[in-house]
Amino acid sequence: xxxxxxxxxxxxxxxTYGGEVKAVRGVTFDLKKGETLAIVGESGSGKxxxxxxxxxxxxxxxxxxxxxxxxxxGRDLTKMSEKQMQKIRGxxxxxxxxxxxxxxxxxxxxxxxxxxxxxxxxxxxRAQARKRVVELLELVGIPDPExxxxxxxxxxxxxxxxxVVVAIALACxxxxxxxxxxxxxxxxxxxxxxxxxxKDIQKKTxxxxxxxxxxLGVVANVADRVAVMYAGKIVEIGTVDDIFxxxxxxxxxxxxxxxxxxxxxxxxxxxxxxxxxxxxxxxKGDAFAPRNEYAMQIDLEQEPPMFKVSETxxxxxxxxxxxxxxxxxxASIKKRMEGMAKSSSSSEKGDRx
Amino acid sequence: xxxxxxxxxxNLKQHFKTGRHSxxxxxxxxNFDIFxxxxxxxxxxxxxxxxxxxxxxxxxxxxxxxxxxxxxxxVHGKKNREDLxxFNxxxxxxxxxxxxxxxxxxxxxxxxxxxMDIHGLANNDKERKAKVHELLETVGLNKEHANRxxxxxxxxxxxxxxxxxxxxxxxxxxxxxxxxxALDVSIQAQVVNLLKKLQHEKGLTYLFIxxxxxxxxxxxxxxGVMYFxxxxxVADADDLYNHPIHPYTQSLLSAIPLPDxxxxxxxxxxxxxxNNHDTSEEPEFREVRPGHWVLCTSKEFDFxxxxxxxxx
Numbered sequence: 001x002x003x004x005x006x007x008x009x010x011x012x013x014x015x016t017y018g019g020e021v022k023a024v025r026g027v028t029f030d031l032k033k034g035e036t037l038a039i040v041g042e043s044g045s046g047k048x049x050x051x052x053x054x055x056x057x058x059x060x061x062x063x064x065x066x067x068x069x070x071x072x073x074g075r076d077l078t079k080m081s082e083k084q085m086q087k088i089r090g091x092x093x094x095x096x097x098x099x100x101x102x103x104x105x106x107x108x109x110x111x112x113x114x115x116x117x118x119x120x121x122x123x124x125x126r127a128q129a130r131k132r133v134v135e136l137l138e139l140v141g142i143p144d145p146e147x148x149x150x151x152x153x154x155x156x157x158x159x160x161x162x163x164v165v166v167a168i169a170l171a172c173x174x175x176x177x178x179x180x181x182x183x184x185x186x187x188x189x190x191x192x193x194x195x196x197x198x199k200d201i202q203k204k205t206x207x208x209x210x211x212x213x214x215x216l217g218v219v220a221n222v223a224d225r226v227a228v229m230y231a232g233k234i235v236e237i238g239t240v241d242d243i244f245x246x247x248x249x250x251x252x253x254x255x256x257x258x259x260x261x262x263x264x265x266x267x268x269x270x271x272x273x274x275x276x277x278x279x280x281x282x283x284k285g286d287a288f289a290p291r292n293e294y295a296m297q298i299d300l301e302q303e304p305p306m307f308k309v310s311e312t313x314x315x316x317x318x319x320x321x322x323x324x325x326x327x328x329x330x331a332s333i334k335k336r337m338e339g340m341a342k343s344s345s346s347s348e349k350g351d352r353x
Numbered sequence: 354x355x356x357x358x359x360x361x362x363x364n365l366k367q368h369f370k371t372g373r374h375s376x377x378x379x380x381x382x383x384n385f386d387i388f389x390x391x392x393x394x395x396x397x398x399x400x401x402x403x404x405x406x407x408x409x410x411x412x413x414x415x416x417x418x419x420x421x422x423x424x425x426x427x428v429h430g431k432k433n434r435e436d437l438x439x440f441n442x443x444x445x446x447x448x449x450x451x452x453x454x455x456x457x458x459x460x461x462x463x464x465x466x467x468x469m470d471i472h473g474l475a476n477n478d479k480e481r482k483a484k485v486h487e488l489l490e491t492v493g494l495n496k497e498h499a500n501r502x503x504x505x506x507x508x509x510x511x512x513x514x515x516x517x518x519x520x521x522x523x524x525x526x527x528x529x530x531x532x533x534x535a536l537d538v539s540i541q542a543q544v545v546n547l548l549k550k551l552q553h554e555k556g557l558t559y560l561f562i563x564x565x566x567x568x569x570x571x572x573x574x575x576x577g578v579m580y581f582x583x584x585x586x587v588a589d590a591d592d593l594y595n596h597p598i599h600p601y602t603q604s605l606l607s608a609i610p611l612p613d614x615x616x617x618x619x620x621x622x623x624x625x626x627x628n629n630h631d632t633s634e635e636p637e638f639r640e641v642r643p644g645h646w647v648l649c650t651s652k653e654f655d656f657x658x659x660x661x662x663x664x665x
Binding site for chain 1: 507509537545546549564567568570605614622625
């Protein structure tokens with residue numbers, strides 16, 4: 001399949017009074033047409049900064065993209081002027097924000113907010129735009145769109161507002177949709193509706209989606225591939241089955257282990273001790289080492305490179321090195337892996353790349 | 354587990370006047386018991402009245418109607434100061450937002466010790482300090498943290514401070530109102546493990562309010578499901594998850610995404626339609642299976658019994 005987006009070794013830093021905060025420290029991934037990539041990680045791991053950098057929405061200063069390139073259909077977005085970006089933003093790539101309560105303009109009618117992009121990017125006149133808005137509201141499942149588009153955001157419930165935000169993002173048929181925790185503020189039943197809606201629309205329009213979330217249940221539901229971020233880096237990336245049934249990085253083990261499964265009995269949850277590192281002064285070696293009970297001496301000294309587990313699956317941990325001892329993952333993770341034993345043809349160790 | 358009732362909630366109502374003629378019935382006739390030493394989970398969607406229930410039980414709101422009986426005594430209605438104090442010591446609360454629930458201008462030591470000061474639990478400064486240090490260690494912080502201010506802590510650490518504050522007056526019953534929903538997944542597990550550990554050590558009883566159903570299932574012994582100010586189903590945690598009876602519970606459970614791609618690919622979601630209920634009479638709370646109560650009419654009761662009473 002064709003590559004829509006390629007991010008190569010991207011670094012994003014913020015200059016603060018305290019010094020340079022290295023929020024994203026070398027992120028590399030790609031995205032194909034029609035694919036959904038989920039980015040997971042704790043708050044402060046750099047997942048939101050990564051996607052804001054893709055949209056060139058990092059405020060400069062204090063932020064800056066220090067290094068790397070973002071190739072969107074072959075064009076490097078980091079080299080574009082603000083004017084060029086404005087033509088792409090909203091039209092070819094669009095974003096759904098986390099909080100539907102704050103991402104809409106409370107003083108504008110909902111219809112006008114959706115129309116904005118259509119008039120600007122697609123050069124529609126108001127009558128055409130209005131027709132398209134009615135279509136969009138129908139598409140996202142808002143009943144009675146003709147009268148709803150004359151209403152203000154406060155007249156909508158949380159779930160309905162998030163549908164409006166989705167409609168705005170979809171207005172110009174973007175090739176890339178970035179959804180930053182689109183369902184975190186919503187109830188489970190509404191969340192399920194929005195996720196179904198997004199998947200449905202993606203099928204219809206063949207757009208690619210980057211989905212940021214810390215809810216692993218949602219990831220399992222929407223993603224084709226998953227990237228796990230920690231301290232500004234991707235520590236493991238693979239297909240959704242690779243990550244959920246054959247995780248290799250101890251941080252991924254921790255994340256998966258800290259969610260109770262519905263059949264887990266009274267055993268204690270596996271909690272990752274401590275808290276994420278300060279990116280003002282990232283630790284030497286593997287940033288996860290201080291919280292990692294599987295850490296080895298080398299983790300404190302040298303940063304692990306990416307190891308290749310399979311064609312689709314990569315992880316940055318020294319445990320995959322040929323000289324590393326064989327470590328037993330926590331019990332709950334082993335249970336997961338056993339469930340998938342049929343497809344685990346991959347070996348214990350990986351190839352360094 | 355002993356089946357001794359610690360808290361009995363009888364026909365609890367909390368109505369808010371929102372205008373001259375409009376009343377929001379946030380909580381509308383709740384009946385349930387919480388047994389000594391158990392964790393009772395209360396789940397439901399936002400706006401269903403679960404937080405209001407918690408706040409009404411602890412008297413942050415005055416109940417419109419109904420009784421809360423704690424250790425055999427009604428806690429609502431007129432009380433003198435002494436009685437209130439005694440009751441406040443027994444019942445404490447952990448709040449949802451660890452950023453908003455700690456006074457930013459007070460040191461951690463004073464935040465934790467405030468309840469002790471009010472109830473006169475420490476005789477002198479030395480004792481007070483020692484108690485605070487002990488509490489900090491109980492919740493997994495260390496005593497150097499006592500002299501800091503809340504902004505110096507991360508969300509998970511702040512929630513630990515909130516827990517230490519609740520524990521300071523040796524309560525027997527703690528209401529935890531979404532104590533983990535503002536935290537990261539890995540930190541959630543830390544806090545949940547801590548709550549479980551404390552329950553073991555101190556024999557605490559919890560009312561755990563949350564909308565994250567998998568966490569509620571994990572921590573609770575029994576669960577109540579709320580919908581529009583009413584309890585629609587109460588059962589043992591396992592029984593509720595394995596045999597949801599009320600259609601609303603079924604739809605809620607079918608909507609939870611689980612961290613398991615295979616399951617997710619085959620998951621089927623039901624939608625709940627409140628109009629499908631039998632409306633021939635006012636629904637009542639009835640026991641369909643042993644310990645498993647459902648809000649239903651007598652017709653529905655017969656139907657549920659036939660469907661669910663025998664299945665294992």
